Amino acid sequence: MNAEALVFLDELNALAARHPNLRVIPNPDDEKGLLSAAEVRRVSGDLSGAHVFICGPPAMITALTGELTALGIPRDRLHYEEFRLGGR
Numbered sequence: 001m002n003a004e005a006l007v008f009l010d011e012l013n014a015l016a017a018r019h020p021n022l023r024v025i026p027n028p029d030d031e032k033g034l035l036s037a038a039e040v041r042r043v044s045g046d047l048s049g050a051h052v053f054i055c056g057p058p059a060m061i062t063a064l065t066g067e068l069t070a071l072g073i074p075r076d077r078l079h080y081e082e083f084r085l086g087g088r
Contacts, residue, residue, distance in 0.1 A: 053079045
């Protein structure tokens with residue numbers, strides 16, 4: 001995914017500005033690689049008790065949910081939506 005594919009980013013950032021516990025972490029993988037749990041923790045701080053909402057390609061979701069559960073975040077606090085660009 002490239003930066004042009006970051007849909008609704010302005011709206012998400014506006015929500016985050018109104019809700020101090022909400023973090024939006026845009027991560028165009030063509031620039032940064034897949035988002036990691038270390039980056040989520042760096043941006044968000046303490047994740048104990050947090051719910052994590054992930055939207056991205058299947059490979060990122062698989063890797064990130066594995067890393068987050070390894071950090072001790074229960075799967076019932078991980079929420080995700082897969083998307084693919086350019087077909088299957």
